[in-house]
Amino acid sequence: MPETTAFGPDDLDSYLRRIGWEGERRADAATLRGVHLAHGRAIPFENLDPLRGTVPSLAPADLIAKLVRGGRRGGYCYEHNMLLATVLEALGFGVTLLTARVVVGAQRFEDRPRTHMALLVEVPGDPRPYLADVGFGARGALLEAVPLTVDVEFHDAGRRHRLVHAPHSGPLELWVLEAHETSETFEASGGGSWQAQYAFTLEPFERPDFEVINWHIATNPRSPFSRRAYVQRSTPDRHLLLDGPLLTETHADGTVERRELTDETEARRVLDEEFGIAVPDGTRLLP
Known part of the structure; x- marks a missing residue:
């Protein structure tokens, strides 16, 4: 397992340039929200390493080499959130690594394994911890970190979220992140409603735990990330998603456009021009 090391000044400078952050480098709530948003809009979500049979390094x-200095790659949840955790620690925040069950569309939360990573962030002088997560590959993802407060609606850069408690059999409180879905931006919902995204407790996990989870998700033949391309990018005016051959573009006004990519050359061009991703040699994007 790799040893945990803090970023050096050059690494932090490179990261902040990568995400376009020119604000303060203070360990306060405004910096946390700003860095979170800038990261989510600058570095795409992608699973190209698992798709070509490679386990991403954490x-x-x-x-730094892949997501920051490489300039034209992204990563999936463990890469994004492990990178953000290390950056936040370098800025003076306290960070606890959490695991979560992705429960989108689930009838029972217990039927889903803990395969997602999220962060609990302590801001010096602020009694409230914050939930941070730049690695949730879905339209319901947080754009900014939000206080860990139950039954309060948050507006994060145009999206609406809340945290609720759900009953379960364990000794720790079960927190659920919900996103507000509307018919304009989530056609399948049939109207405005709160939809559960993932469920988690506040039990702390360590970096070696995610080495194991990361290996499992990258190599298990039943994992969706090892079987098909899943790429997304959020900008202020649109959200792009490539799920297998299906490209979905959701605009800020709620209009949705979909088309199926049928040519490998076209798929590579779309990732290059629309997602800002340089596809590694030997990667097959379409079935």
């Missing part, structure tokens, strides 16, 4: 130096 070592800090490798995350």
Whole structure:
């Protein structure tokens, strides 16, 4: 397992340039929200390494090389959130690593394994911890970190979220992140409603735990991330999603456009021009 090391000044400078952050470098709530939003809009979500049979490294130096200095790659949840955790620690925040069950569309939360990573962030001088997560590959993802407060609606850069408690059999409170879905931006919902995204407790996990989870998700033949391309990018005016051959573009006004990519050359061009991703040699994007 790689050792945990803090970023050096050059690494932090490179990261902040990568995400376009020119604000303060203070450990306060405004910086946390700003860095979170800038990261989510600058670095795309993608699973191209697992798709081509490679387990992504979570070592800090490798995350910097791929997601920051490489300039034209992204990563999936463990890479994004491990990178953000290390950056936040370098800025003076306290960070606890959490695991979550992705429960979108689930009838029972217990039927889903803990395969997602999220962060609990402590801001010096602020009694409230914050939930941060730049690695949730879905339209219901947080754009900004939100206080860990139950039954309060948050507006994060145009999206609406809330945290609720759900009953379960364990000794710890079960928190659920919900996103407000409307018919304009989520056609399948049939109207405005709160939809559960993932469920988590506040039990702390360590970096070696995610080495195991990361390996499992990258190599299990039943994992969706090892079987098909899943790429997304959020900008202020639209959200792009490539799920297998299906490209979905959701505009800020709620209009949705979909088309199926049928040519490998076209798929590579779309990732290059629309997602800002340089596809590694040997990667097959379409079935």
